Amino acid sequence: MINKLVLENLKHRWIRTLLSALVVGVQVMSLLTLIGLSRGLLHDSAARAKGTGADIVLRPDTGSTISFNSGQKPESFVPLVAKQPHVEQAVGVLTQAVELITSMNGVDFDKFQRISGGLHFIDGGPPSGPDDLIVDEAYARQNHVRVGQNWKLLNHDWHVAGIVQGGMLARFIVPITTLQHLTGNTNRISQIYVKLDDPSKTDQAVKQLNQLLKGNLQAISMADLVSLFNISNYPQLQAFIWVITVLAVVVGFLVVFLSMYTAVVERTREIGILKALGAKPFTIVDILVREAVVLALVGCFLGIGLAFVAKLIVLQTMPASLPVTDAPDWWPKAAAIALGGALLGAIYPGLKAARQDAIEALSYE
Amino acid sequence: MSELQMIRVHDLHKTYHVGDVDVHALRGVDLGLARGEFIAVMGPSGSGKSTLFHILGGLAPPTKGEVWIDGIDLRALNESQRTELRQNKIGFVFQKYNLLPTLTAGDNIALAQALGKHSSRPPGFDGVLELLGIKHRLDHKPRALSGGEQQRVAIARALVNQPAILLADEPTGNLDTENSDAVLKLLRNLNKTTGQTILMITHNPEAAAFADRTVTMRDGRILSS
Numbered sequence: 001m002i003n004k005l006v007l008e009n010l011k012h013r014w015i016r017t018l019l020s021a022l023v024v025g026v027q028v029m030s031l032l033t034l035i036g037l038s039r040g041l042l043h044d045s046a047a048r049a050k051g052t053g054a055d056i057v058l059r060p061d062t063g064s065t066i067s068f069n070s071g072q073k074p075e076s077f078v079p080l081v082a083k084q085p086h087v088e089q090a091v092g093v094l095t096q097a098v099e100l101i102t103s104m105n106g107v108d109f110d111k112f113q114r115i116s117g118g119l120h121f122i123d124g125g126p127p128s129g130p131d132d133l134i135v136d137e138a139y140a141r142q143n144h145v146r147v148g149q150n151w152k153l154l155n156h157d158w159h160v161a162g163i164v165q166g167g168m169l170a171r172f173i174v175p176i177t178t179l180q181h182l183t184g185n186t187n188r189i190s191q192i193y194v195k196l197d198d199p200s201k202t203d204q205a206v207k208q209l210n211q212l213l214k215g216n217l218q219a220i221s222m223a224d225l226v227s228l229f230n231i232s233n234y235p236q237l238q239a240f241i242w243v244i245t246v247l248a249v250v251v252g253f254l255v256v257f258l259s260m261y262t263a264v265v266e267r268t269r270e271i272g273i274l275k276a277l278g279a280k281p282f283t284i285v286d287i288l289v290r291e292a293v294v295l296a297l298v299g300c301f302l303g304i305g306l307a308f309v310a311k312l313i314v315l316q317t318m319p320a321s322l323p324v325t326d327a328p329d330w331w332p333k334a335a336a337i338a339l340g341g342a343l344l345g346a347i348y349p350g351l352k353a354a355r356q357d358a359i360e361a362l363s364y365e
Numbered sequence: 366m367s368e369l370q371m372i373r374v375h376d377l378h379k380t381y382h383v384g385d386v387d388v389h390a391l392r393g394v395d396l397g398l399a400r401g402e403f404i405a406v407m408g409p410s411g412s413g414k415s416t417l418f419h420i421l422g423g424l425a426p427p428t429k430g431e432v433w434i435d436g437i438d439l440r441a442l443n444e445s446q447r448t449e450l451r452q453n454k455i456g457f458v459f460q461k462y463n464l465l466p467t468l469t470a471g472d473n474i475a476l477a478q479a480l481g482k483h484s485s486r487p488p489g490f491d492g493v494l495e496l497l498g499i500k501h502r503l504d505h506k507p508r509a510l511s512g513g514e515q516q517r518v519a520i521a522r523a524l525v526n527q528p529a530i531l532l533a534d535e536p537t538g539n540l541d542t543e544n545s546d547a548v549l550k551l552l553r554n555l556n557k558t559t560g561q562t563i564l565m566i567t568h569n570p571e572a573a574a575f576a577d578r579t580v581t582m583r584d585g586r587i588l589s590s
Contacts, residue, residue: 001472001479008467273463276424277522278452278480280445358424362463 002283006290009263020259021298024342027248028303028334033310034244035330038237040323041101046229050222051168053116054091054193055202057225058209058217073217075187081194084212086205088197089115092189094179095170098153101322102139104172106179115195116168123147124162127175133158134173136166138319156182192217245337252299252341256292260349264288264356271353272361281354288353292346293339300335370433371530371562372398372421377430379416379585390416392585393430398530401560403553405573408582414566415534417582421564422455422532423447435529452481456523460535462515464507470518471503474525481526490525493559497521497551513544520551524561531555533565537572549575 010017049057058081060072075092082090094106109126113119119126122137124147133153135145140163145151151158153172164173180186196205202221209219220228231237264271271284307326314324379391391413398404408414419425420432423439426447432439435454442450457463464473478486494500497517507515516536523531533552537545553575555561565576573579581588 001476004472005465005468005476008472012467269463270465273465274480275448276422276451276457276459276463277477278448280448283480359419362459 002287003290006287006294009267009287010291010294013263013266016259016262017295017298020255020295021302023255024252024296024299024338025302025306027251027341028300028338029306029310031241031244031248031334031337032303032307032327032330033314033324034241035231035327036307036311036324037314037322038231038234038241039327040325042229042231042234043325044323046226047167048169049229050226051116052112052193053195054222055196055199056194056206056209056219056221058192058194058213058219059190060217073189075189077213077217078189078192080212081192081209084205084208086196086198086201087194089195091115091193092176093169093191093193094176094183094185094188095190096154096179096183098172102172103170104153104174104179105170106174106176107169108176109173112169112193115193119162119168119173120165122163122165124160127161127173129159129161130175130178131157131159132161132175134162134164135160136164136171138166139171142317142319154182194219248334248337249341249344252296252338253345256295256342256345257348258345259295260288260292260346261352263291264349264353267353268356268361268364271356272358272364275356275358276362284354284356285350288350289343289346292342296338296342297335299342300331300338303334303338304331370397371400371402371435372396372564373431373433374417374421375431377417377420377432378428379413379420379425380428390585391420391427391430394582394585394587396580396587398562398564401556401562402578403556403563403576404565405576405579406564406566406582407568407570407573407579408588409568411584412582413585414582416585418532418534418564418566421530422457423450453526454529456526456528456531458516458519458523458531458533458536460538462507462512462519462539464515464518464522466507469504469506470499470510470514470521473507473518474503474522477522478525483526486525487527493524493555494521496554496558511544512540513547516540516544516548517551520548520555524555524559529562531561531563533563535566535568537567537569545569545572 078090078092081087089111091108091111096104096106098104119134127134133151139145145160145163147160147163149160151160158174180188196202206219206221213219231241274284311324311326314322374394374396377391377394378389381388381390394413394417406414406417416425420427421434423442427440434450437450437454439447464470465476468476491500497520499514499517499521502510502514510518536552537548540548549572552563552565556563565572567573
């Protein structure tokens, strides 16, 4: 019967109920979308690194897996690496941030083709001139880029030579020398991709290269690099997720607090009736807590639905800029966060209601 | 206390502190109510009727004096025990019906039953609903019921846990003459058929005439009974 009273109370003021649940839902959606975006970005980066076909990556030891910094090391390391035992091919790559989280790779296209086994062209073909630009499919779709047209990036007019299936290097691939000149990084590279003649020798080669390039570049096997693309390896991202989580709890608390407080004031007389009928203070608190739990759960379901909608919108409108995935393992966490905020919000109004004097409450107009 | 007495009040005082002023709402009330008796309490506003009603209902503690309800000494009860007393021994009927607006008539009755921790309706309760003439209106919410129907639902709710006493505060105060008569006849009928002890507060001498006897209060004291 108490459950029925709770549901009827919520139904009675359905607009307030829906709005409160919606605000809780928006917080849940923010959290899930942030997790989805973080993971999407990391998965995308991992897939691109893996897609190069390299067995080892040599990169400056910055402590970060994703780097948009360009030209950190001399290009002269590339031939040195190429001469090492078991190294079949070594390709220097220059990375330059272009917009938001999108970057451009400068690469010797022929050498890179030998490592990766070739890019899959959807339209057009490999670059033939210094200003030729290869664009990945997602960016081309998002920005309506076509082969043959000019495209301005980094304040430079490029000629779109080809559109490739994504999943390899950055969204933009250009001749390395052009990018080096353009960014003032002549003869400098960001990382080196290494293909071995025998992949079973990867660990041995990593050790060798680390000894050879100690203090300059750090060698890491592709398998290890991919495993580093994880939220737990990004303290800044974790801090950001914490901020959003705390924000979700605070907003959930405030919304439910306001909703429940208003309900308690509005239902003063009803609380008096319940007390006259023999409801104990615990029962009164229990009713409000159950209402808060329902609000949080409805908000949570709305939030999960909204997160799906947000993902669809992002994938439809910005597939290249914001890779986003689902985060179903975070649904229980998001529910717990929404519930925590809601329960905190129900405490004070619940206690206020429980302390209500029955006689005063019954005479409340 | 006599075994036959359902309510026994002796030298009952109640003082409210309003700011720096002490308001003596009851100044030594003595009252006895036999089991199965129906009495009306009359008196002008401020005479202490409502305060007596609240203390007998366990909604407020007395400042001084003895109150016995069905053999239970109210002075010895804490807040929680007074709540249990309200669950099982006392049924309230208010002037403004005080039905929960979000629940149907049937659910209002069921809620009182649930709060009283009774899993099923008492035997013969369907007969009470028939007597009250609301059996066909139980699926309606209070806003869909007339004042008379709402008050009859409130009476059913007050009786569902078979309380020892029914306390009615101006039960006909918001009703027209026809509905007032119907409600008063019902109370009278319930008193006769079920032996329900009833204490009814009223301003109306015609309503009081339905009771076995009338006590009059003034300035926190009982003048006559």
